[in-house]
Every structure is written in C-alpha cells, then in structure tokens.
Amino acid sequence: MRVSRRRKRNPLVPGARNQLDQLQTKLISEDLGRSFDNKEEAKLELAKELGVPLQKGSNRDLRSEDAGKVGGAMGGRLVKELIQMSLQSLEKNNR
Structure with missing residues (x-):
C-alpha cells in the first residue's frame, strides 16, 4: 500500500486558490526577473535556478530535500507577502 505524502491544503476563503496562485506566480516572476504564464511554469524555472531536477509530470524520484527547496522558496515568499x-x-x- 502506497501512502500519499502530499497534503492538500485548501485556502480558508473558498475560491481564493486562483488568486493565491496568481500572486505566487507574480512573486516568482519578480524574483527571477521574467514573466510566467502560470504557476507550474514558474515552479519549473525556480527549480532550475535552485539546481533541482524538477520536471513536468511525475517527480517520483525527486529527493524530499530537493522538493523542500522548491516548495520552501515558493511558499516562504508567498507567506512573507x-x-x-x-x-x-x-x-x-x-x-
């Protein structure tokens, strides 16, 4: 039996997920000095900048430490803002 490690965190305000994703994309764009169309594109570029081998689709072989680098950078910046x-x-x- 495989246990999913990913927790789905829902915003307190229903329907706020889209605005939070837009804000996060904007913040990553500012930090990296380029514009991105969506959060996934921004996340992949941020991972590249951090030296993390993140790719579209499955990242089953990605180390927890590497996933944490990307998630921490994205989430930390959003929380500060x-x-x-x-x-x-x-x-x-x-x-």
Whole structure:
C-alpha cells in the first residue's frame, strides 16, 4: 500500500486558490526577473535556478530535500507577502 505524502491544503476563503496562485506566480516572476504564464511554469524555472531536477509530470524520484527547496522558496515568499499585505491593511484600518 502506497501512502500519499502530499497534503492538500485548501485556502480558508473558498475560491481564493486562483488568486493565491496568481500572486505566487507574480512573486516568482519578480524574483527571477521574467514573466510566467502560470504557476507550474514558474515552479519549473525556480527549480532550475535552485539546481533541482524538477520536471513536468511525475517527480517520483525527486529527493524530499530537493522538493523542500522548491516548495520552501515558493511558499516562504508567498507567506512573507501575505503577512506584509495584512500588516498594511491593519495600518490602513487603524488610521
């Protein structure tokens, strides 16, 4: 029996996944200095920049450490941006 290691994380706000993906793509585009059409394309280019052999389709042979490099870089940047946006919103509302 094979156990899936990937957890599906759903946004708290229904329907927000598309906007989060767009924001993440925008942030990766800014970091890499190029424009991407979608999150998958951006993820593959980021992996290439990090020296991770990520490819379209199955990455069954990818080491956890390498997957974590890509996921951490993508998720970490998104979380930082979301926190910054929240702080700006709080500041604006407290004026």
